[in-house]
Amino acid sequence: MLCAAIGALLTQMEWTLSLPSRYPPLSSILFNMHWHPSAILSLVLCAVIGGHSEACSTTSAPSERVLLADTQAEKSLQPPATESGSTQKVPGIAANPVGTLHVGEHVVPLEIGDALPPHQRGIKLRVGVCDLPPWTIAPTESRPYWSGLGALVWKNTAKNLGIDYTLSVHTFPRLLEAVAKGDIDIAMTGIPIIPENISRFGMTPPFDQSGISIATRVHSALSFASVTERVIAAEITIWLIALLGFAGLFGLMFWLVERKKNPTITGSGLRGFGESMWWSLTTLATVGYGDRVPTTGKGKIIGALWMASGFLLMTIAAAVFTSALTAAQLQPLVKSPTELITSRVGVAIGTTGDTYATRVNIPAVRFATFEQAMTALREEQIDAIVGSSTTLAYLVEQYPGDHITVLPRPLLRDFVSFGTRFGIDPALEKRIELEVVKSAVSAEYSAMRAAMLGRVDAASEQDEKMQTR
Structure with a gap:
């Protein structure tokens, strides 16, 4: 122990003597200091502490304890090994991929672009x-x-x-x-x-995007009530009013230019206008009895314009009436969501249609697949299917001749x-x-x-x- 102290003292003295070159402000204090026993003891302690500090700060020779700690830390990041030496996968924790960082038990991505494909x-x-x-x-x-x-x-x-x-x-x-x-x-x-x-x-x-829609059968409903309902519908009523309005306009113009020179429409104002309206309606219907004809040049021009316009208007009106009668003939069995309560409804198990029917308390027959539900709808076992809008649209598109349609307005919209x-x-x-x-x-x-x-x-x-x- 004494030898160690002497060695430390000599080392410290050498270190002290080198201080003037390292720390010039301390040189005068150190050289004027008397070597008292307490000072010598202090130098010994400083030598021991200083030597330990330099050993810790030296990077060329790390201690065995540091190497052991690093090794244990590295092993702690690896999954445990089985007895056969293979790596055991920890349940619930994925292997650490490149480009990610372990933070506790979670894998936090550093940047998506850094991760390998x-x-x-x-x-x-x-x-x-x-x-x-x-x-x-x-x-x-x-x-x-x-x-x-x-x-x-x-x-x-x-x-x-x-x-x-x-x-x-x-x-x-x-x-x-x-x-x-x-x-x-x-x-x-x-x-x-x-x-x-x-x-x-x-x-x-x-x-x-998708949604929840209603698929139902269409059936023939051509009756007096259905035709009357379609005739008084908005589009047909508008066309009837338009035809009568144009007929009255051309009849009035015909009467104004022909009333003084055409003997077939002479008489009182009301009677003459009535004769002009008769001419306008027969011309519109392309009947043309010939009992009323224009005699003046202006009247003939008005007549030619009305014949061309009337032919165009009657062609469009015929298409509108035909479409209305066809729509009256083929009507969906279920027309609105309110009719689902009183109808036989089918749904596919576990789908959004099943959830919707349960939520709004609609009694429904549950099928394993949409195909089975469509078969039941074709065979008239059920009246409607509530389900995915896109799925129902696809199935109806595949069988266009089955007289099944999807109502145009879905019940709900989802993605x-x-x-x-x-x-x-x-x-x-x-x-x-x-x-x-x-x-x-x-x-x-x-x-x-x-x-x-x-x-x-x-x-x-x-x-x-x-x-x-």
């Missing part, structure tokens, strides 16, 4: 699907692959991101249950964005997207969301939607109420 990370997703046209349509003999609007969006997303995935088939209710439990990573079909679904699993941005399980890698989730939006606004998607649905959905009653406020 999924195919470079070896990611394989579990994707679930169900037969729900027009979003996802099951394979057939002529088309041995999944098709539809949702299938197109996922195909482009997986292709652009290089995602490898397995596909499992479910019913629609089972598909929602599987993604909610985490049995699958992605639910690939058009899932309505409603509070019930948002609370159970994650959802991508919407790639299309659809893919479902994602909670806890999926945030960086990958953001990339998927971006690709979903890009595919939904592409020209390829718009062309396919127009070909499958054939029309643009009308505004719902709820939308019109919001616009009028």
Whole structure:
């Protein structure tokens, strides 16, 4: 111990002697200091402390304790290993991908652009699907692959991101249950964005709009009451008033220019105007008895203009009347939502139509699929189907001769997207969301939607109420 103290003293003295060059202001104090025993003891302690400080500040030779701490910290970030030496995956915690940072138990993305594409990370997703046209349509003999609007969006997303995935088939209710439990990573079909679904699993941005509509049969209703109802409708009444108005106008002009020189319309003013109106109506009907004809040049010009105008007006009026009678002959069995209470209604289990019927207390027959409900509607087992606007429009478009129609005004409006399980890698989730939006606004998607649905959905009653406020 004494040798160590002497060595430390010599080291400290050497360090002290070198201080004038390092710290000039302290040189006079140190050289004038008397070597008292207490001073020597102080120098020994300073030597020990100073030597330890220099050892800690030296980077060329880190201590064994520091190396051990770093090794343990590095091992703590790795998943535990099994007895065979393989890495054991911790349930509920995804492997740390490149471009993300561990903060506690959560994986926080630094920046989406820094993350490697999924195919470079070896990611394989579990994707679930169900037969729900027009979003996802099951394979057939002529088309041995999944098709539809949702299938197109996922195909482009997986292709652009290089995602490898397995596909499992479910019913629609089972598909929602599987993604909610985490049995699958992605639910690939058009899932309505409603509070019930948002609370159970994650959802991508919407790639299309839909709603809840009524599909019903059309039946022949050509009777005196239905024809009378259509005749007094607004469009027919307007045309009748227009025809009589034009006939009166040309009859008045004919009387004004012919009353003094045409013997067939002479007499009192009222009688002469009546004769002119008779001429105008026979000319409009293209009958032309010949008992009233213009004799003056101005009268002949008026007659020629009225014949041309009358022919055009009668042609348009005939088309309007024919359309009205056709509409009177084919009437929907259910015309409005208020008639659902007294009608036989069908819904597909687990869909928005099922939720709507339950919410408004509509008694309904529940079917496993929309196809089964459509079959029951064609066979007159039910009167109407309440369900997805786009799905019903697609099914009606596929069978145009079945006398089934979708009411033009939907009950509600909503949007659809893919479902994602909670806890999926945030960086990958953001990339998927971006690709979903890009595919939904592409020209390829718009062309396919127009070909499958054939029309643009009308505004719902709820939308019109919001616009009028």
